[in-house]
Amino acid sequence: MNGERGANKEALFVSGHRACHGCGLALAVRHILKATGPDVIVVTPTGCLETFSSPYGYSPWRVPWIHHLFENAPAVASGIAAALSAQKRNNVRVVVIGGDGSTFDIGFGALSGMLERGDDVLYICTDNGAYMNTGGQRSGATPTYSSTTTHPVGRKSMGKPQLKKDLPAIVADHGTPYVATASVAYLKDLRKKVEKAMTYHGPRYIQIDTPCPSGWGFSSELALEIGRLGVNCGLVPLFEMENGSLTRVRKIRKKLQVTEYLKAQSRFKHLLQEDGSEYLKELQEIADQNIAKYALITSS
Amino acid sequence: MKITIGGVVKGGTSLAYKTGSWRDQRPLIDLDLCKACGICEEVCPDNSVYAEDEIYYIDYEYCKGCGLCAHECPVDAIEMVLEEK
Amino acid sequence: MLEQTMSNVKVVEGSEAVALAVKGCRPEVISAYPISPQTHIVEWLARMMANGEMDTEYVRVESEFSAASVISGSSAAGSRSYTASSSQGLLLMTEVLYCSAGMRLPFVITGVNRALSAPITIQIDHQDTISLRDSGVIQFYVESSQEVYDTHIAAFKIAEDPQILLPVMVCMDGWILTHSYERINFIEQEKIDSFLPPFRPANFLDVNNPKAWGSYSEENVLMEFKYSVQQAMQYGKKRITEIFAELARITGRDHGGLIEAYRTEDAEVILLAMGSVVGTIKEAVDELRSIGKKVGLVKIRCYRPFPHEDIWEAIKAAKVVAVMDANFSMGSEGALGMDLKSKLCGMRDTPLVFDFIAGLGGREINVKTVRRIVEKAEEMLNKGLPLSESYWVDLNPEILP
Numbered sequence: 154m155n156g157e158r159g160a161n162k163e164a165l166f167v168s169g170h171r172a173c174h175g176c177g178l179a180l181a182v183r184h185i186l187k188a189t190g191p192d193v194i195v196v197t198p199t200g201c202l203e204t205f206s207s208p209y210g211y212s213p214w215r216v217p218w219i220h221h222l223f224e225n226a227p228a229v230a231s232g233i234a235a236a237l238s239a240q241k242r243n244n245v246r247v248v249v250i251g252g253d254g255s256t257f258d259i260g261f262g263a264l265s266g267m268l269e270r271g272d273d274v275l276y277i278c279t280d281n282g283a284y285m286n287t288g289g290q291r292s293g294a295t296p297t298y299s300s301t302t303t304h305p306v307g308r309k310s311m312g313k314p315q316l317k318k319d320l321p322a323i324v325a326d327h328g329t330p331y332v333a334t335a336s337v338a339y340l341k342d343l344r345k346k347v348e349k350a351m352t353y354h355g356p357r358y359i360q361i362d363t364p365c366p367s368g369w370g371f372s373s374e375l376a377l378e379i380g381r382l383g384v385n386c387g388l389v390p391l392f393e394m395e396n397g398s399l400t401r402v403r404k405i406r407k408k409l410q411v412t413e414y415l416k417a418q419s420r421f422k423h424l425l426q427e428d429g430s431e432y433l434k435e436l437q438e439i440a441d442q443n444i445a446k447y448a449l450i451t452s453s
Numbered sequence: 454m455k456i457t458i459g460g461v462v463k464g465g466t467s468l469a470y471k472t473g474s475w476r477d478q479r480p481l482i483d484l485d486l487c488k489a490c491g492i493c494e495e496v497c498p499d500n501s502v503y504a505e506d507e508i509y510y511i512d513y514e515y516c517k518g519c520g521l522c523a524h525e526c527p528v529d530a531i532e533m534v535l536e537e538k
Numbered sequence: 539m540l541e542q543t544m545s546n547v548k549v550v551e552g553s554e555a556v557a558l559a560v561k562g563c564r565p566e567v568i569s570a571y572p573i574s575p576q577t578h579i580v581e582w583l584a585r586m587m588a589n590g591e592m593d594t595e596y597v598r599v600e601s602e603f604s605a606a607s608v609i610s611g612s613s614a615a616g617s618r619s620y621t622a623s624s625s626q627g628l629l630l631m632t633e634v635l636y637c638s639a640g641m642r643l644p645f646v647i648t649g650v651n652r653a654l655s656a657p658i659t660i661q662i663d664h665q666d667t668i669s670l671r672d673s674g675v676i677q678f679y680v681e682s683s684q685e686v687y688d689t690h691i692a693a694f695k696i697a698e699d700p701q702i703l704l705p706v707m708v709c710m711d712g713w714i715l716t717h718s719y720e721r722i723n724f725i726e727q728e729k730i731d732s733f734l735p736p737f738r739p740a741n742f743l744d745v746n747n748p749k750a751w752g753s754y755s756e757e758n759v760l761m762e763f764k765y766s767v768q769q770a771m772q773y774g775k776k777r778i779t780e781i782f783a784e785l786a787r788i789t790g791r792d793h794g795g796l797i798e799a800y801r802t803e804d805a806e807v808i809l810l811a812m813g814s815v816v817g818t819i820k821e822a823v824d825e826l827r828s829i830g831k832k833v834g835l836v837k838i839r840c841y842r843p844f845p846h847e848d849i850w851e852a853i854k855a856a857k858v859v860a861v862m863d864a865n866f867s868m869g870s871e872g873a874l875g876m877d878l879k880s881k882l883c884g885m886r887d888t889p890l891v892f893d894f895i896a897g898l899g900g901r902e903i904n905v906k907t908v909r910r911i912v913e914k915a916e917e918m919l920n921k922g923l924p925l926s927e928s929y930w931v932d933l934n935p936e937i938l939p
């Protein structure tokens with residue numbers, strides 16, 4: 154049968170979706186579902202993933218999947234979890250896979266409610282650092298000094314001036330038993346974190362760095378490369394927090410300067426011009442603070 | 454085709470949409486160099502690399518030609534060549 | 539002969555009547571957020587749950603937006619689901635309700651009517667639920683707590699009909715109905731159970747048969763999706779009438795079909811209204827009839843789908859219809875007035891229709907108010923005045939700025 158061969162034979166997220174060439178987010182979804190297995194219901198808020206995986210009549214999802222609105226995925230997920238509990242379908246779990254805009258910004262209230270109530274939902278935020286589906290506008294997750302279409306670089310602007318919201322810490326402060334960050338650059342680590350999250354009950358949160366060639370401005374073969382640079386310069390710390398304490402971090406073996414990461418993407422290219430040095434310094438400080446805060450480098 | 458009540462769609466139906474036509478570069482695996490590590494299969498966002506008996510193949514019906522598999526291959530066994538249209 | 543029930547009769551608060559109706563329908567999931575005057579309903583339900591009288595998942599959310607979203611999720615997962623709200627809370631649900639109607643999710647909402655800000659008020663009118671009329675949600679309006687009890691039980695069956703599959707909202711006036719006590723005839727649980735079997739939708743989020751909900755659509759199908767909701771509405775008119783009749787046979791109480799025509803035979807002036815004000819209007823009609831005035835009333839029970847065929851049958855011989863709207867579309871006129879006029883437009887020999895805005899923000903409507911409306915309608919009829927603007931009843935021009 155059509156396509157029911159090769160990699161699609163057993164996949165839960167099959168080919169024929171319409172993500173851009175080399176999309177880190179599409180890759181993350183494949184691996185999330187490998188780790189959860191088939192007994193999950195997935196909720197996806199409006200965003201790139203919803204758009205590229207749901208043109209009417211063509212669904213790549215081989216698990217039950219629902220998209221409702223941009224800002225209500227946590228509540229829809231809570232409702233599904235309640236229904237599963239009422240129907241005693243105890244083997245089925247609920248997973249949200251949603252973008253940073255819906256998670257950090259517009260759906261934040263609903264997320265906080267879901268966490269506070271302790272509903273049995275694994276919430277996965279695929280973080281591509283902006284509202285990519287609508288053309289790359291800033292979000293609360295956009296890294297400092299990234300150029301976005303609503304914070305474009307100009308004579309009086311160096312991109313987004315604010316810090317990235319520390320959502321994992323905010324989620325952990327709700328008493329969430331399992332919080333982790335992951336990256337598509339480290340797929341095995343990503344899958345292990347999803348598997349671990351599935352062993353917990355109650356709310357769980359994983360934030361995955363999903364480099365976006367179209368929005369970040371890099372060539373389509375580089376999603377993992379960019380992901381690795383982000384992790385190894387300290388701007389994208391990978392860690393796990395269990396019951397409120399930091400239990401594991403991914404160590405940086407060979408520390409890179411942030412410029413290595415920044416220069417590979419056009420969203421930061423203004424920082425490498427002559428008037429950018431001050432701003433580069435600030436970003437290096439952010440990376441160094443992360444390295445210290447999470448002890449990303451083993452001191453010898 | 455008739456629309457369904459509420460727009461509910463059967464899962465897996467995207468297989469009818471062949472993204473191979475989006476490709477302008479084609480990955481070619483050199484089986485002499487391939488060490489069958491499986492990294493290309495891991496990194497493909499489009500589920501377009503698969504193995505049968507440790508031999509790796511590209512599914513050109515869906516491969517979009519992003520080049521991730523070639524870039525990530527540790528032994529440079531995959532070459533991207535211009536797609537002839 | 540109607541089968542008489544042996545059901546128990548009890549004097550209860552309107553909100554408790556709603557909660558008891560909901561309990562009788564055995565929803566699997568309830569989610570709600572408090573707002574006056576809806577609060578007693580969700581508190582009654584919480585109490586029933588706390589006392590172990592009800593076996594339901596109750597998700598106490600952080601907003602109405604989430605309440606509607608929770609029951610959208612649970613409904614898609616195949617559970618009978620319910621929420622209640624009012625005023626600002628209903629507006630906060632708006633985006634969810636449009637989406638869930640489009641996705642054909644059949645939950646039930648009690649819409650406790652209250653005016654909208656600003657100015658903020660807890661007084662009642664119909665502006666909140668009327669604002670949702672275009673969403674694809676079926677809307678009923680009720681006159682009494684008995685009717686609200688019965689209508690909720692019918693509402694689940696209507697929502698879940700495989701050819702309807704739409705959210706259903708039962709609209710009841712806040713305070714007047716929610717907080718007043720009335721003698722209610724309750725239906726025995728076995729009778730509810732056989733009238734309303736467990737919800738078993740053909741499609742639900744099922745790992746054994748994975749399907750996708752909420753797809754992205756474009757111009758090749760979008761109009762058809764919208765029209766299919768209109769088809770469900772049209773079909774609904776017939777099916778709602780049947781379900782109301784079926785319930786009436788069980789209870790022995792007939793509240794009417796999509797409308798109730800009250801003393802409309804040979805009436806020259808017909809009032810058209812909905813909600814609890816109907817009780818007052820009936821009194822006024824009786825009074826006017828007793829002094830020889832040919833006045834009648836059409837009470838709208840089902841507002842969406844709009845039952846214009848039934849209304850036409852009831853009003854076609856009248857000279858004038860005085861529509862009483864407890865809502866107003868700023869810059870235009872009242873919603874009921876617009877609905878009726880648009881349906882009559884292009885027909886021959888129709889009665890004149892005048893739109894009266896009455897009862898906004900809890901402004902009192904008593905028998906005298908209704909009589910003044912009838913007089914005004916007759917006056918305009920005699921002058922042959924076409925009334926293109928709504929007439930604001932009991933407006934105090936003295937205090938206008």
Ligand SMILES: Cc1ncc(C[n+]2csc(CCOP(=O)(O)OP(=O)(O)O)c2C)c(N)n1
Nearest residue numbers: 199200201223252253254255283284285286
């Ligand atoms: C209420 C509402 N506001 C705005 C939008 C427009 N919108 C759709 S997707 C989107 C951005 C999505 O960003 P994100 O959540 O980061 O997902 P991404 O597309 O980047 O993966 C926006 C602004 C909407 N659909 N609904």
Ligand code: SF4
Nearest residue numbers: 172173176201285365
């Ligand atoms: S814009 Fe970015 S995240 Fe969205 S589909 Fe394209 S590559 Fe993926």
Ligand code: SF4
Nearest residue numbers: 497516517519520522
């Ligand atoms: S080129 Fe891209 S889409 Fe094609 S097989 Fe390689 S990774 Fe997959």
Ligand SMILES: [Mg+2]
Nearest residue numbers: 252253283285
């Ligand atoms: Mg994003």
